[in-house]
Amino acid sequence: MPTLTIDGREITVEPGTRIIEAADRLGIDIPRFCYHPGLPVAGNCRMCLVDTNKSPKPVAACWDPCQDGHVVTTNSPRVLEARRAVLEYILLHHPVDCPICDQAGECDLQDLYFAHDHRPSRHFFTKNHKAKQRALGPQIVYDAERCINCTRCIRVCDEIAKAPQLVQVQRGERTYIDVFPGTQLDHPYSMCTADVCPVGALTTRDFRFKCRAWLTHGIDTVCGECSRGCAIRADVYRNEVQRLVPRHDPEVNGYWACDAGRLAYHRFEAGRLEAARVAGAPAPYAQAVREAAEALPGAATGGVAVVLTPWMTCEDAAAVVAMVRSAAPGAVFAVGGAAAGQADSVLVKADKNPNHAGLRRVLEAAGVVLVPVDEVVARAPSLAALVVLGTEHAQADALAAALRQAPLSIAVAALDGPLAGAARIAFPGLSPYETDGTWVNEAGLSRRVRQALVPPAEARGYGTWASDLADRMGRPLAGGDAAAGKGA
Amino acid sequence: MVKVKVVERPPADLVVQSWVPELWKGMKVTGRHFFRNVLTGKGIVTSQYPEARRPYPPRYRGKHRLMRREDGSVRCVACFMCSTACPADCIRIVAGERGDENEKYPVVFEVDFIKCVFCGMCEEACPCDAIRLDSGVHRVPAYTRADELSGKEDLLSLGTLSVSRQGGEFK
Numbered sequence: 001m002p003t004l005t006i007d008g009r010e011i012t013v014e015p016g017t018r019i020i021e022a023a024d025r026l027g028i029d030i031p032r033f034c035y036h037p038g039l040p041v042a043g044n045c046r047m048c049l050v051d052t053n054k055s056p057k058p059v060a061a062c063w064d065p066c067q068d069g070h071v072v073t074t075n076s077p078r079v080l081e082a083r084r085a086v087l088e089y090i091l092l093h094h095p096v097d098c099p100i101c102d103q104a105g106e107c108d109l110q111d112l113y114f115a116h117d118h119r120p121s122r123h124f125f126t127k128n129h130k131a132k133q134r135a136l137g138p139q140i141v142y143d144a145e146r147c148i149n150c151t152r153c154i155r156v157c158d159e160i161a162k163a164p165q166l167v168q169v170q171r172g173e174r175t176y177i178d179v180f181p182g183t184q185l186d187h188p189y190s191m192c193t194a195d196v197c198p199v200g201a202l203t204t205r206d207f208r209f210k211c212r213a214w215l216t217h218g219i220d221t222v223c224g225e226c227s228r229g230c231a232i233r234a235d236v237y238r239n240e241v242q243r244l245v246p247r248h249d250p251e252v253n254g255y256w257a258c259d260a261g262r263l264a265y266h267r268f269e270a271g272r273l274e275a276a277r278v279a280g281a282p283a284p285y286a287q288a289v290r291e292a293a294e295a296l297p298g299a300a301t302g303g304v305a306v307v308l309t310p311w312m313t314c315e316d317a318a319a320v321v322a323m324v325r326s327a328a329p330g331a332v333f334a335v336g337g338a339a340a341g342q343a344d345s346v347l348v349k350a351d352k353n354p355n356h357a358g359l360r361r362v363l364e365a366a367g368v369v370l371v372p373v374d375e376v377v378a379r380a381p382s383l384a385a386l387v388v389l390g391t392e393h394a395q396a397d398a399l400a401a402a403l404r405q406a407p408l409s410i411a412v413a414a415l416d417g418p419l420a421g422a423a424r425i426a427f428p429g430l431s432p433y434e435t436d437g438t439w440v441n442e443a444g445l446s447r448r449v450r451q452a453l454v455p456p457a458e459a460r461g462y463g464t465w466a467s468d469l470a471d472r473m474g475r476p477l478a479g480g481d482a483a484a485g486k487g488a
Numbered sequence: 489m490v491k492v493k494v495v496e497r498p499p500a501d502l503v504v505q506s507w508v509p510e511l512w513k514g515m516k517v518t519g520r521h522f523f524r525n526v527l528t529g530k531g532i533v534t535s536q537y538p539e540a541r542r543p544y545p546p547r548y549r550g551k552h553r554l555m556r557r558e559d560g561s562v563r564c565v566a567c568f569m570c571s572t573a574c575p576a577d578c579i580r581i582v583a584g585e586r587g588d589e590n591e592k593y594p595v596v597f598e599v600d601f602i603k604c605v606f607c608g609m610c611e612e613a614c615p616c617d618a619i620r621l622d623s624g625v626h627r628v629p630a631y632t633r634a635d636e637l638s639g640k641e642d643l644l645s646l647g648t649l650s651v652s653r654q655g656g657e658f659k
Contacts, residue, residue: 099567099615100592133591209583209592212568 004070019061019072020048030074031083031112033090033198034150035062038248038255040159045090045150047112049082050074058082080116087117093128093173094199095145103200105213109148130176136166137185139205139259140194144176147201153177153193160256161346163187177201188258189346195245195255206263207243211235216242219452222439224311224354224432225261228347229441232257234265234433234452241265241433241452251445258348268431273416275458277426285427285458289465292425293472295385295408300328302384302407305376307399308363309390310337310353313437313449316462317355317362319477320389323466325366326475328385334373335359339394349442353392354432358440373399380405388423389462391415412465428459435461549606549621551638552599553646562640563650564618566594570610578603579610594640601627602636617652619643 003012006023013022018041023030033045043063050061053071058079061072073079091113098104130144154166154177165185169178179185185193194202216235223230223244231249235242244265246257276288283291296304306324308317324331335356343350363370373395380386380402387410388399396418403409403422411423420426434455440446460468470477503509525532535542544550555563566583584595604627610619623646630636 097591099569100565100590104567132589133585133587209566209585212572215568215572 002066002068002070004066004068004072006072007074013066015065017066019050019052019059019064019066019070022066023061023072023074028074030061031108031116032062033108033148034152036152036155036196036255038160039152039155039196042151042155045148046086047083047090049079049086051076051079083112083116084119087113088119088121090148091117091121092123093145094148095127097146101143101146101200102203102208103146103197103213107200108198128173130174135184135205136177136179136202137190139190140185141203141205141208142177143201143203146199147177148199149175149177150198151177152196152198153202156189156192156196156256157185157187160192160254161187161189163189166193188260188344188348189256191259191262192246192256204243211237211242218245219450220247220448221433221450221452222354222447223257223261223264224439224449225258225264225352226341226343226347226349227351227354227356227442228253228349229354229439229445229447230257230261230347231447232261236452239454240269249447252441252443252447253347256347258346260348265433268414268433271415271417272431272456272459273413273420273426273428274456276428277420277423279424285460288425288427289468289472292410292427293469295425296327296410296469297473299384299408300330303379303382304328304331304385304387305334305371305379305383306331306387307334307336307373307376307389307393308359309392310335310356310359311390311392311432312359312462313355313435313439314358314362314446315437316435316466317359318366319463319466321363321366321368322477323470323475324387326470326477327473332371332376333363333368334371334376335363336373336388336390336393336395336399338392351442354441355439357442357444358438358446361440377402384408385410387411388419390429391417391419393419412460412462414459427465428456429465430455430459430461434459437461437463544624544626547622548624549608549611550623551601551621551625551627551646552604552610552643553620553623553648554597554640554643555618555620555647555650556644558649558651562593562597562618562644562647563616564594564597565590565592565616566597567592567615569613569615570619573609573613575607575609576603576605597640597643599638599643600636601630601638602633617650620647 001012006026006028009026011022011026020030020035030048032048034042035048041062043060048061049058051058051073132143134142136142157166158164165179165183165187166177169176191204194204216237218233218235220233223232230253231247232244233247234244244262246253246255248255275282276285278288278291338352340350341352377398383406385408386403386406389412391413393399400418400422409423410425411419412427412429413420414429414431433452435449436451437449438446439449467477524530557563566581568581571579571581578600580598581594582596583592586593608621611621
């Protein structure tokens with residue numbers, strides 16, 4: 001276990017730890033471009049040069065392993081001058097088009113220039129011109145002039161996505177990144193290349209020119225597109241999600257997220273059910289609650305079926321189960337959800353619902369015995385009431401038909417569609433970006449979903465809806481359940 | 489203690505109390521101004537708005553305008569600096585791809601004049617001399633909120649050619 005000193009502070013690390021990792025642990029900032037904690041070390045940008053007592057010249061902190069008795073200095077005049085020189089070299093042919101560059105505001109080159117160089121260029125020749133706005137794939141646009149050839153993107157493709165699609169072409173100052181001839185950058189993690197890009201060379205088509213980075217505020221939440229439950233940050237501006245970017249969660253997704261999950265927010269941008277509907281006509285939320293609360297207890301003797309969704313949070317599920325049971329003790333429950341899809345060996349899971357595990361736990365704790373959705377559909381004509389929560393059901397059409405057959409049919413739906421159209425009483429629900437609560441992923445790890453957007457005025461979460469209904473029926477949810485429901 | 493100086497009222501003597509000489513004095517002043525204004529027109533400070541309008545001072549901040557390049561296209565590169573600097577949050581920009589080396593341009597550039605305070609921060613923040621408030625055109629109030637929005641075409645119609653170079657030459 002080597003013990004070394006960085007800027008006068010001692011640290012003991014495992015053998016093989018790089019100096020930059022040890023410095024990160026101490027909270028000492030060493031500037032870097034090519035080093036990324038989730039990627040193998042390349043050591044090509046030379047930005048992380050530090051002085052050590054074991055070498056006559058500054059060494060790259062991302063490459064040199066810690067040795068016993070190492071004395072590292074990260075801020076000596078020689079190191080600072082080396083950084084300036086490296087930055088000047090990197091900026092030689094950089095177009096400095098920050099006003100039209102999407103990375104401006106979150107650009108490592110911009111930040112480090114202001115922190116370490118901050119002097120005008122001495123380069124008086126014509127700058128090299130390279131390819132601009134080159135589409136490398138369906139999601140990624142490449143600007144070769146801005147590129148500093150740190151090769152992070154190449155390493156993401158090689159090591160994370162296991163799809164070696166990018167390559168460095170040419171040499172020296174003519175170097176640029178490209179795909180192999182006749183191919184394109186189209187693996188399911190291609191947008192991660194834009195995340196790791198320290199400059200504005202790689203931009204995603206999704207976020208390109210949409211909003212400036214400094215205008216957004218990030219909400220830490222969870223991706224719902226599969227049961228992996230990747231940690232993501234929703235960047236919001238003017239109550240619209242502008243982009244989703246992966247967050248670091250070592251137990252779940254590392255630093256990465258798939259393209260499908262990051263583009264999923266578009267689904268909730270249009271086609272929302274904005275207001276409640278009673279018998280096909282728009283109605284105030286309060287009136288819909290009143291109608292449902294009056295009809296539901298009456299239907300209890302004739303058989304009530306509730307189709308839950310594995311997109312609801314654990315808190316919402318507990319509140320809904322408590323409400324339904326107090327209104328109709330004999331109600332049967334089923335869990336719908338999106339159909340299983342393709343899995344891969346990196347992150348994507350086959351189960352395309354975020355909270356199957358959490359829902360299972362809540363229902364087990366409540367002692368609910370589930371019936372299959374098909375059975376609910378088959379029994380629909382004999383039911384007195386059918387409640388369908390959510391819209392992301394694989395059997396949505398069958399459920400819509402079942403809703404039409406049941407005498408009392410209630411749907412809670414964020415999106416307008418066959419289910420909201422078929423139900424006698426339809427309540428506007430929340431999208432996952434308007435929800436607060438807990439999801440449990442396939443590995444059994446519970447992660448917090450946070451509200452990023454202000455929902456439409458009439459829309460309510462499942463928990464709040466259940467609580468409102470219970471209040472109206474004169475059977476308020478008991479302490480814990482009610483609190484859980486109100487929170488959503 | 490504050491020192492209080494008591495000023496005695498001027499004594500109301502017989503001349504004042506008979507009011508006619510005092511009235512005459514006042515009418516003399518009024519009459520002097522009346523005849524000077526009517527006969528010579530000198531000394532009238534009222535401007536006959538809206539028939540006659542006073543010229544605005546040269547640095548008056550009027551309606552925004554968007555400047556043009558040599559080829560007539562909008563200079564704006566949709567960098568959002570103006571809308572970031574705007575204290576009233578009155579500028580809405582939707583950026584689009586130009587497809588040439590200038591790369592970015594505003595598809596939508598909207599100034600909400602009901603919010604705008606004409607502070608000129610947008611002009612100051614603009615890195616490419618695209619937005620200016622030197623049109624000298626007074627903002628005309630409208631009856632609806634929607635009419636208060638001024639779009640790209642409206643702002644460009646006031647715009648003229650600007651040949652300034654971004655950043656200038658480095659010496």
